[in-house]
Amino acid sequence: MADEKSIMSYETVELDDENSALVILDQTRLPNEVEILHLKTQQEIWDAIYLLQVRGAPAIGVAAGFGVYLAAKEIRTENRAEFDARFHEAKEFLNSARPTAVNLSWALNRMEQVLKDHPEASVAEAVALLKAESEEIKAEDVWMCRSIGEYGLTLIKDGDGILTHCNAGQLATSKYGTALAPIHLGRERGMNFRVFCDETRPLLQGARLSSFELLADGVDTTVICDNMASQVMKNGWVNAVFVGCDRVAANGDACNKIGTSGVAILAKYYGIPFYVLGPTSTIDMSIEKGEDITIEQRKPEEVTEMWYKKRMAPEGVKVYNPAFDFADHELITGIVTEYGIARPPYTESLKEIFRKKEEAQKAKRKD
Numbered sequence: 092m093a094d095e096k097s098i099m100s101y102e103t104v105e106l107d108d109e110n111s112a113l114v115i116l117d118q119t120r121l122p123n124e125v126e127i128l129h130l131k132t133q134q135e136i137w138d139a140i141y142l143l144q145v146r147g148a149p150a151i152g153v154a155a156g157f158g159v160y161l162a163a164k165e166i167r168t169e170n171r172a173e174f175d176a177r178f179h180e181a182k183e184f185l186n187s188a189r190p191t192a193v194n195l196s197w198a199l200n201r202m203e204q205v206l207k208d209h210p211e212a213s214v215a216e217a218v219a220l221l222k223a224e225s226e227e228i229k230a231e232d233v234w235m236c237r238s239i240g241e242y243g244l245t246l247i248k249d250g251d252g253i254l255t256h257c258n259a260g261q262l263a264t265s266k267y268g269t270a271l272a273p274i275h276l277g278r279e280r281g282m283n284f285r286v287f288c289d290e291t292r293p294l295l296q297g298a299r300l301s302s303f304e305l306l307a308d309g310v311d312t313t314v315i316c317d318n319m320a321s322q323v324m325k326n327g328w329v330n331a332v333f334v335g336c337d338r339v340a341a342n343g344d345a346c347n348k349i350g351t352s353g354v355a356i357l358a359k360y361y362g363i364p365f366y367v368l369g370p371t372s373t374i375d376m377s378i379e380k381g382e383d384i385t386i387e388q389r390k391p392e393e394v395t396e397m398w399y400k401k402r403m404a405p406e407g408v409k410v411y412n413p414a415f416d417f418a419d420h421e422l423i424t425g426i427v428t429e430y431g432i433a434r435p436p437y438t439e440s441l442k443e444i445f446r447k448k449e450e451a452q453k454a455k456r457k458d
């Protein structure tokens with residue numbers, strides 16, 4: 092087992108500009124090994140996103156920002172039009188790695204916007220601006236997660252039982268996480284929670300990653316198989332459900348790791364508040380409802396072979412392996428963002444969150 096006590100001090104995603112590398116903590120090796128990868132080519136970065144070596148919506152966004160900056164550094168031309176065209180190609184390539192988490196395209200579009208905003212800049216100046224923007228995306232991620240943690244903490248009290256699905260923790264972001272941010276922040280303030288981590292089939296982000304980072308932070312942590320959530324709720328052990336999100340539609344439907352929808356239905360049945368925690372960069376106001384979100388389908392082997400010494404399902408059997416589903420907005424008690432907690436009706440409250448964001452950004456520009 093990797094050194095649990097030190098994992099919280101590792102960076103999930105980092106830029107090593109001197110060596111032109113994207114540095115990530117390989118999440119496919121955790122919890123048994125802490126392996127740091129130095130990715131230099133665009134194909135390596137694409138593979139790392141596809142293979143979930145770096146994963147979690149915010150972390151993917153940060154990785155893509157640094158990744159496309161590294162691509163920009165490699166473009167050998169002094170001609171801005173040619174530079175912009177080749178940058179666009181690199182951006183589209185990274186964007187094709189995974190379809191569901193909107194943070195990937197959000198970060199890449201934000202990087203490209205820098206070029207659009209500075210048409211007069213030389214290639215060298217454009218590269219410098221891209222570097223600054225990628226660093227800003229990461230810095231903002233830390234701030235957003237901390238703010239989400241603060242708002243999330245107002246929803247729970249010391250000693251509460253929290254159930255979470257997948258990993259929306261520090262490993263999925265630059266620091267703190269989203270769904271797990273209130274827990275980590277609460278720990279900093281001497282609070283204690285009992286956290287139940289759904290194992291999260293088929294890739295076990297709950298059993299491998301959430302439980303690992305929570306234990307490392309000294310949290311009372313219990314792993315349960317996904318089909319045990321109902322019993323744990325029935326036992327009265329869960330005061331609130333906290334989950335992350337990969338894309339939230341304008342009506343509040345929240346797409347997250349497969350199984351989230353079932354957890355939301357159970358929470359409703361048992362009268363347990365169900366909260367979705369995520370930054371505004373994960374809210375896609377251009378998408379009206381959950382059904383319109385593209386759901387990533389992944390390889391059958393993840394279900395039939397991974398984690399088993401021998402293949403466990405018969406050869407030739409059909410496999411359905413969607414990576415995400417969405418919790419219907421009617422099942423969601425609140426959506427916790429860095430600008431506050433949106434409550435139903437989400438068609439209104441999410442717009443209000445974006446209004447607050449706009450105001451905050453205006454005030455920042457004035458400073």
Ligand code: MRU
Nearest residue numbers: 146147148257259263335336348
């Ligand atoms: O396939 P993954 O592991 O990238 O899925 C991650 C999730 O579903 C997380 O809950 C979500 O990205 C939020 S991470 C703060």
